[in-house]
Structure formats: C-alpha cells, structure tokens
Amino acid sequence: MVRILSKGLLAAVAIIGILAFGLFITKELLKEKVEGAEVDHNLSKIKVAVVYERVTDGMVTNRSVEDVISLLKEMGVDFVFRGWWRWTPCPNRCEDLPSSKARMRCE
Structure with a gap:
C-alpha cells in the first residue's frame, strides 16, 4: 500500500514538474516574441x-x-x-x- 502511494506521489510530482517547466518555457518564448516585435502600447x-x-x-x-x-x-x-x-x-x-x-x- 505504501509503495503504491509513493509511486503515485512520485508520478504526480513528475507531472507537475513537467507542466511547470513547460509553462516557464512558453512564458519565456512569448516574452521574447513581444520584446522582439517592439510593440508600444502607449x-x-x-x-x-x-x-x-x-x-x-x-x-x-x-x-x-x-x-x-x-x-x-x-x-x-x-x-x-x-x-x-x-x-x-x-x-x-x-x-x-x-x-x-x-x-x-x-x-
């Protein structure tokens, strides 16, 4: 029972880590696009x-x-x-x- 819970917890942590990394990369790419376009919102x-x-x-x-x-x-x-x-x-x-x-x- 403890092994099943620890495997499930490990899988959940791995999935959350992958999603967080993907979100970080996407955010950085979008920021580069906007900065590269030199958009002025004034x-x-x-x-x-x-x-x-x-x-x-x-x-x-x-x-x-x-x-x-x-x-x-x-x-x-x-x-x-x-x-x-x-x-x-x-x-x-x-x-x-x-x-x-x-x-x-x-x-």
Whole structure:
C-alpha cells in the first residue's frame, strides 16, 4: 500500500514538474516574441489612425490583404480600428450559418 502511494506521489510530482517547466518555457518564448516585435502600447503616441473595416474582404474593394498592408504602410498608419469588423459573428462551421443558401456556398 505504501509503495503504491509513493509511486503515485512520485508520478504526480513528475507531472507537475513537467507542466511547470513547460509553462516557464512558453512564458519565456512569448516574452521574447513581444520584446522582439517592439510593440508600444502607449496610445498617446499614435499619429495616424484609420477605420478600415473588412481588411480581408477582396470582394467589395477588390484588394488583397497584401494590397491593404501596402496601402496602410504608404499612409504611415499607426493604428487600424475595426480591421476585421463584422456585423454578425463569423461562424466556426458551415452548419452555423443562418440560411441554407449561405450553408451551400460555404460547403
């Protein structure tokens, strides 16, 4: 009985140690990504802000995402507001769409 408990305790300690190590590594990697990107979250430094709804919609304006990025860089934009704005939430599956016509187009 004591051996079973000690083996179980040892296994639990090992699992907790592995999880803690994984969490530490993940935290360090995320910190490196943010520091490497040099993101400044101070809104008072924003000089040029735009409202550009539907950045990824090539149907209305016939622009690709690369075209939009190039355009925003040329304008010196610091902040894009509502870049992926939608009036309704984007569904995760075709079955979640409201109409049968939309579901057929999705599939």
